[in-house]
Amino acid sequence: MEEQSDVPRRVRVTAPRTAARATGASFPVAREMAEQSEVGQLFVESLIRSQLRLALVVAGGFLVILIGIPVLLTVFPDIDGVTVLTVPVPWLLLGLGVYPLVIGCAVLYVRSAARNERRFQDLVDDD
Amino acid sequence: MTDALDDGLLQLSPAVGYTALVLVSLSTVLIGIYGLRISRTTGDFYVASRTVRPWWNASAIGGEYLSAASFLGIAGLILVSGVDALWFPIGYTAGYLMLLLFVAAPLRRSGAYTIPDFAQARLDSLLVRRVTSLLVVVVGWLYIVPQLHGAALTVRITTGLPAWAGPLAVVVVVCLSVVTGGMRSITFVQAFQYWLKLTALAVPVAFILFRLGTDGGAVTAGGSAFTADLDTAADASLYGTISLVIALLFGTLGLPHVLVRFYTNPDGASARRTTLIVLGLLSVFYLFPTVYGILGRIHTPELAAAGAADATVLLLPGRIFDGATGDLLSALVTAGAFAAFLSTTSGLVVSLAGVVSQEFFHGSVRGFRSAALLSAVVPLGVALMTDSLALAGSVGSVFAFTASTICPLLLLGIWWRGLTDAGAIAGMLTGAVLCGGAITATALLGPGAGERWVWLGQPALWTVPAAFLTMVLVSRATAGRRPASASRVLARLHTPEPR
Numbered sequence: 001m002e003e004q005s006d007v008p009r010r011v012r013v014t015a016p017r018t019a020a021r022a023t024g025a026s027f028p029v030a031r032e033m034a035e036q037s038e039v040g041q042l043f044v045e046s047l048i049r050s051q052l053r054l055a056l057v058v059a060g061g062f063l064v065i066l067i068g069i070p071v072l073l074t075v076f077p078d079i080d081g082v083t084v085l086t087v088p089v090p091w092l093l094l095g096l097g098v099y100p101l102v103i104g105c106a107v108l109y110v111r112s113a114a115r116n117e118r119r120f121q122d123l124v125d126d127d
Numbered sequence: 128m129t130d131a132l133d134d135g136l137l138q139l140s141p142a143v144g145y146t147a148l149v150l151v152s153l154s155t156v157l158i159g160i161y162g163l164r165i166s167r168t169t170g171d172f173y174v175a176s177r178t179v180r181p182w183w184n185a186s187a188i189g190g191e192y193l194s195a196a197s198f199l200g201i202a203g204l205i206l207v208s209g210v211d212a213l214w215f216p217i218g219y220t221a222g223y224l225m226l227l228l229f230v231a232a233p234l235r236r237s238g239a240y241t242i243p244d245f246a247q248a249r250l251d252s253l254l255v256r257r258v259t260s261l262l263v264v265v266v267g268w269l270y271i272v273p274q275l276h277g278a279a280l281t282v283r284i285t286t287g288l289p290a291w292a293g294p295l296a297v298v299v300v301v302c303l304s305v306v307t308g309g310m311r312s313i314t315f316v317q318a319f320q321y322w323l324k325l326t327a328l329a330v331p332v333a334f335i336l337f338r339l340g341t342d343g344g345a346v347t348a349g350g351s352a353f354t355a356d357l358d359t360a361a362d363a364s365l366y367g368t369i370s371l372v373i374a375l376l377f378g379t380l381g382l383p384h385v386l387v388r389f390y391t392n393p394d395g396a397s398a399r400r401t402t403l404i405v406l407g408l409l410s411v412f413y414l415f416p417t418v419y420g421i422l423g424r425i426h427t428p429e430l431a432a433a434g435a436a437d438a439t440v441l442l443l444p445g446r447i448f449d450g451a452t453g454d455l456l457s458a459l460v461t462a463g464a465f466a467a468f469l470s471t472t473s474g475l476v477v478s479l480a481g482v483v484s485q486e487f488f489h490g491s492v493r494g495f496r497s498a499a500l501l502s503a504v505v506p507l508g509v510a511l512m513t514d515s516l517a518l519a520g521s522v523g524s525v526f527a528f529t530a531s532t533i534c535p536l537l538l539l540g541i542w543w544r545g546l547t548d549a550g551a552i553a554g555m556l557t558g559a560v561l562c563g564g565a566i567t568a569t570a571l572l573g574p575g576a577g578e579r580w581v582w583l584g585q586p587a588l589w590t591v592p593a594a595f596l597t598m599v600l601v602s603r604a605t606a607g608r609r610p611a612s613a614s615r616v617l618a619r620l621h622t623p624e625p626r
Contacts, residue, residue: 044618051621052542055228062224063376066217070368088353094213095417099410102224106406109228110399117396117623 040124047120051113058109065101069093143454144285147461151323152300155469158316181397185404187314188388190321190466191474192219192405193412194270195277196522198324198467201413203436205420206428210353211363212420215523216413218375222526223409225376226385227402232395233541233620234386241482242386242533249540251610252548258555260486262532263383266525267479268506270382271472273521275510277437278468284438285461291511297465298507301473305480305503306496314391320470321408327463328415331444331456335422338447353421366588367581371523374587378526381533384474387481394624419443440464476502524566531558531590535598541620546598547608554598562590 073079073090082089197219204212239245242263247256275294282293304316363371379385392398423430423439426446430436441464444456479502480495488494532555539546539554565586572580582589602609610616 041614041618044622048542048617048621059225059228062221066221066372067369070365074365086353088210090210091213091353094210094217096414098217099220099413102221103403103406103410106224106227106403110403113232113399114396121623 043120043123047116050116054109054112054116058105062101062105066098069098140454141286143458144282144287144461147285147458148282148296148465151462151465151469152296154319155300155316155466156303158304158319181392181401181404183314183318184388184391184401185408186318186321187391188317188385188401188405189408189412190317190319190324190470191384191388192409192471193321193324193467194471194522195274195464195467197413197416198328198464199277199281199437199440200522201416202419202423202439203430205417206423206431206436206439208363209424211368213417214363214368214371215375216417218372218526219379220406220409220413221372222376222379223402223406226380227399227406229538230380230386230541231389231398231402234537235389235392235398236395236620236622236624237616238619240387240390241478241485242381242383242537243482244485246536246540246551249610249613249616250546250548250551251612255548255551257486258552259533259536260482262555262559263482264479264502266381266529266533267383267475267482267502268509269525269528270384270522271475271503271506272510272513273525274468274472274475275506276513276521277464279510280435280437281441281461281464281468284441285457293468294507294510297468297472298503300469301476302500302503305473305476305499317470317474320466321412323466324463324470325412325415327459327466328412328419328440331460332415332418332422334452334456335444335447336418353424364581367585370527370581370585370588373591374523374527374530374585377530377534377587377591378528380537381529382526383478383482384471387478388474396623416440472503524569527585527587527590528559528562528566530587531562531594534591535594539595539598539602541617543599543602544613544617545602545606545609546613547602547605548610549605549608550598550600550602553601554594557597558590558594561593562586565590 079089084092197216201212201215204215234245237245237248239248243256243260246259247253275297278293278297279290280293282288282296283290286292389398389401392401419440423436423443427439427442430439430442440460441457444460445453447453448456476499480499482498483502484491484494484498488498535554535558536551540551565583569580569584572583
């Protein structure tokens with residue numbers, strides 16, 4: 001049927017329907033890896049594990065520091081009296097100090113996650 | 128608040144307000160119509176066909192995310208509760224860090240349009256899809272209501288019109304721009320509105336600090352702006368602070384209008400880059416409401432007693448400057464505030480319309496338009512029937528609710544092979560019942576209940592773990608129901624796109 005006409009048939013593009021299968025779009029590497037080769041599946045599993053470990057380490061570190069701030073302020077309420085240019089330290093920490101920490105964690109994560117993916121792609125290409 | 132407003136004590140000159148509102152509405156609709164010319168397909172309507180550049184996209188995410196609670200609510204909360212209020216902007220920003228770490232790239236690769244699409248693709252179950260759709264719609268509606276309350280407050284203060292005028296104006300403008308242009312034009316509108324909001328806060332604050340600096344006026348009044356004596360609310364307990372941070376951090380993950388934005392990135396890696404830019408944009412933005420709040424503690428402290436603390440940002444420029452300069456700066460902050468309600472509401476309406484139209488209207492363009500109307504009109508009704516609470520607080524409970532329902536579904540769905548449809552539904556319902564119950568109980572017990580029973584007022588610290596635990600335990604018990612496609616879907620979520 002395809003050979004009979006040069007003009008491709010019009011295809012109606014719609015969002016995935018309620019009853020339709022939403023999975024199964026072609027993702028050659030992922031599919032081949034997961035379905036066809038056992039070695040491939042191992043590669044994918046180790047990629048997921050290393051990405052999860054990375055995310056948990058960064059999130060854990062960030063949360064410990066962040067929740068550490070109110071804990072410290074509760075344990076040592078005297079910190080409240082320490083000021084820099086009339087601004088008390090808790091205001092400085094919470095109003096300014098946390099944001100560079102957030103961005104630092106984010107940059108660290110984006111770099112490491114991309115490195116994990118490059119390593120995976122190199123393995124796949126060698127295979 | 129009502130009395131002080133009715134007496135006209137807190138009003139600006141109406142001409143200023145009208146000019147600002149008309150200019151913002153016009154530019155929003157114009158950019159929406161300009162966008163219409165390039166939005167043709169169903170894909171354009173839903174997710175801008177996934178071809179929006181990281182900077183545009185990040186500005187759009189920022190524009191959409193910075194809501195009434197950010198623009199007005201944070202300064203108001205600083206006025207009332209001092210240093211404890213600073214946790215709100217931290218939570219709103221760090222929520223994007225959690226999004227980046229756990230959700231951004233995999234969700235983009237999932238190829239789904241909405242959270243219910245993702246749930247169905249991952250768990251292969253129509254029932255999970257239905258439950259998720261229901262929760263997404265509830266969350267969206269709950270989140271639109273405070274935006275409309277913010278609009279009511281702003282329009283009353285700036286124009287003196289009755290309280291229903293603000294919400295109605297927001298809903299009309301949003302429906303016009305969403306119904307005509309869909310997601311593509313909304314992306315331009317939102318990106319424009321981030322920069323508008325930033326300018327609207329930054330320029331007046333620069334003027335104010337310059338004037339106070341040259342005249343020797345009080346900026347922090349020698350540090351007395353920071354003393355807890357100025358707080359009218361009780362200090363937050365350690366439990367309350369941690370629970371709030373958990374709600375804000377993990378609630379961002381599940382907000383429907385935040386998630387839908389990630390589908391407009393071309394691939395997983397660019398979804399990460401976009402999120403990184405968003406973190407920068409948010410960090411810069413939140414410095415300004417903080418400064419307004421601190422200045423407000425010295426220059427507009429009576430607003431806290433009047434119960435109109437959320438008006439600090441709107442009224443502060445007029446307190447420092449008289450005449451034309453004061454009017455111009457007031458017009459600018461008013462414009463920014465209106466942009467905040469417009470952009471968050473339209474973002475929510477677009478994402479809700481996406482969910483509702485696929486559930487009930489077969490995902491066509493016309494269905495999307497009907498669904499958009501439906502998504503905006505219901506919260507309008509609720510907003511008109513209810514009274515405004517403190518903006519930052521009411522948005523905080525929506526975050527707790529998403530953190531207890533949609534967040535566990537996404538995190539476990541993306542990272543854990545063992546999740547089953549039964550586990551997902553049980554977990555989401557547990558979270559919804561516990562957290563929804565706590566929020567309702569706090570509301571029914573009346574003002575002050577959230578402070579007296581802080582575990583009820585800030586429920587996230589126990590409802591989020593409860594939802595996760597239920598999801599894991601029920602999934603373990605029903606391990607036979609694991610979808611056969613789980614490995615394949617997970618591989619697709621986490622493997623990089625072919626280069």
